[in-house]
Amino acid sequence: MSVPQSTSRTSGVVATLAFAGTTAAIMQTLVTPLIAELPQMLHTTPSDATWVITVTLLVAAVCVPVVGRLGDLVGKRRMLLACSVPLIIGSVVCALSSSVVPMIVGRGLQGMGMGMVPLGIALLRDVVPTEKLSSSIALVSASMGIGGGLGLPIAAAVAQYANWRVLFWGSAALTAVIAALIWFLIPDVPASAKGQRFDAPGALGLGAGLVCLLLAISKGAEWGWGSGTTLALFAAAVVLLGGWGVWELRTVDPLVDLRTTARPRVLLTNVASVFVGFAMYASMLVMPQLLQFPEATGYGLGQSILASGLWMAPGGVMMMIISPLGGKLTNACGPKITLISGVVVIAVGYGLSLALMGSAWGIMLAIMVINGGVGLAYGSMPALIMSSVPLSETAAANSFNTLMRSLGTSVGAAVIGLVLSQMTVDVAGHSITSESGFRTGLLIGCGVAVVSAAIAAVIPAVRSITGDSTRDRMNPEPEKSSAGA
Template sequence: MTRFDDRTDTGAIRAAGAGAAAAADGAPGATGGAWLTDAERARLQQPVNSRAVVFALAFTGLVAAFMMTLLTPLVPSLPGILGVTPEDSQWAVTVTLLAASVATPITGRLGDLYGKRRIMLIVLGLVVLGSLVALFANSLLLLIVGRALQGVGIGVIPLGISILRDVLHRDRLGGAIALVSATLGVGGAVGLPLAAVISQYLDWHFLFIVSGLLAVIALALVWRLIPVSTLRSEGRFDFLGAAGLAVGLTGILLAVSKGGTWGWGSPVTLGVLAAGVVVLVLWGVFELRTESPLVDLRIAGRRTVLLTNLASVMVGFAFFASTVALPQLLEAPVGTGVGLGQTMLVASLCLMPSGLVMWAMSPVAARLIRARGARVSLLLGLAIIAVAYVGGLFFMTEIWHMILVATVVGLGVGFAYSSMPTLIMAAVPATETASSNGLNSVMRSLGSTVASAVLGVVLSASLISSNGVTTPSAGGFQITFIISAAAAVVGVVLTVFIPRHHRAYQRASLPDADDLAGERSAA
């Protein structure tokens, strides 16, 4: 087996550069290359520092995840700050989730077509723009626009995972994927207390100064350290498919996320939900018939991909459930007989170990995937999550109980998140990695949205009052733990049916050892 220097994967990048040069000259079987500039061709001849690539993509993932929780500590104060109703102020949070869910598969497909690095730079530029808009926002409308642009940033995570597959040697790929995947949890876990401190002690606009600076740093790292994308799909961007997916997803997510406010049986909720479902059905028919679809549903329908995506919904549900229930338990007044009487900052710090353990366990998850396969890692992760919530039924009366539950949930999510991109990429062609990972991210977001809606209804239906303070009852919290454990168990069942072996695509984005050895000899 070919051995590589600890810092660079020169064989891999020379192979990529040779392929790009062949494509530019019109070589048979090329993926296209007229898009390469002279500067890009020259850059492809330079060795790639794989550690720097992983660092840049991991940092970028942290920044994107931080954007998702940036405004959370400020939500209770937004109505007073902006002079709007509490229901209207929620749009500043809802729009971020909608933008992330809609934009992620679209940016993934754009990355497959026009270069993942290029699209990642554009996405980060939109995040910087969103931070600037929100920085100068003194109205709800401007804040919504800024938050929507920031929500688009979550698309850099599946793009980054796909870049890893294109650039890194296969021996390093598992650990790098696990690390970048963990940023989904770490960014929120670390960013939440940071945002709480800023919200409590500084002007709220300072949140967007921090987010803008972080996005600029991420953009600079990607520009400097990430190599030009040479592996690209053929075809054209499916604008009609993108519009259909955007409308359909928006309808469903809006109905789920706003159903509690609008009323679950109201004509508005049911109408928006029905419209979203109808549009997605029509979109699916169109995608199956178009030559260059936004999402190749035939690939998405492969058993491994389909079951992994369905399991992702369960993981997203179970993970988000901890961010719904645990902070309320921690912050509810002690006088209610249920709460632990902590501030939002302390509650955020109590949840921080959840994200940190995801980060710390990523090398362990990578070794497990390498030894036993990604399917085993996903099974283990979901089983751990189920155990955590079952334990929460009996341990919910002390602060350390909440820390323990959050940490064990984070441990399970770490194993699950590390495995899902590997399962997806092993079952799709190399030219579909970004769009397929983007669809997987949408499934996780769908799970999170459903968790917010379902558990919100459960907790709202079990309110108790004490000394003028209203909070969910102990029974309500226990029901949320039971539902969350059940979601994890459903994920386990789905994962059991993921094939142990499946037909692999011959055209992989990462050459095997023999190919790399040949490239090094030719060089």
């Protein structure tokens, strides 16, 4: 049951949740400017240093669906506060680290807090007035992209002009501020699935399967796609996730209700989310490298890490501007049209990038268009999900959708990374990505966006989440027992 809020209280809630999402995204990109220096900083090998990035992805993938379900069971505000604890502790551990093991532990703790965004989106359904719901969902959902776009130049500037430890002390302070805002501004709404039990075997099964899958995807290029380790991880993922699916269909209170997930609107939205995540991340891999490659190559633009981040930053600002407009489009035409519009804009942005990749201004314009499309798409997917699931599954369903987006970014990183590493030229005795390699990466991003548009086009029509009927808004389809046929 929703709790009516005053306009000022609603604005505070939305601002707090958007701030939380932006900060969580900044933490994901926090170490990007430090990648080259990590081995020296932590007295380790380049291979071991990559775990500083990989561990955050793995822990977030495992924890996000678990945190989402716990939000339904014990209350979303309580779980938002719980997520802030490992974010603060992890940031402090990283700030004090001088070797790779504590840094990996700290980054893993930061990954535990990534469930803030889907929890926040689900909470909006409980506390935001109907007329403001779509625009609020769009802004909070896009905050992950906004943080990613703004986080890189901020982190690069701090890393260049101050000690790298300042990045982590700053993230700890930001999270402490967020925790205080959640405590004072976020209302304590009764748990929507109170009385149901937590599916511990389902959580363990999904976590183990995801770790195997994401390890194989993220480390396949390093270990070899045909290596025994990579193939064994893929095989284990198939077995574990298959067994998890069987368990979820048989248990009374599942971690993820697969019958709800199999509804056409939910299923197709989640599939489209994988492709949107891929399309979004492809540009984040290609554009910074184009900006930073030496001008002597004939296609690189010779920008520093800081300058590269600044050229990319307007993309994050564009996402912030576009997200509320996406909410208005959702109110007027429905979330399906917003999603289709978003992925079409992403495809157009990639087309522009192919034509304008010869200048920093051209790349900035293309990134602004691509991120504008991402803002539309990211804001529409939670609206599609929440218009199709019972209130008691809101947080869990949103978390699963967030997981699908993360899976898309992981696959995108692996595929684009493989293309860039294989399509190379020799320059001064060094093998570097060729211009055709970058163009191929951009073409793949464009193609994936087109595929996502095709999937979105066949999603069954659904009334906007801010429809006239409160019952339709909160429980658009009859809630079925998880154990039912």
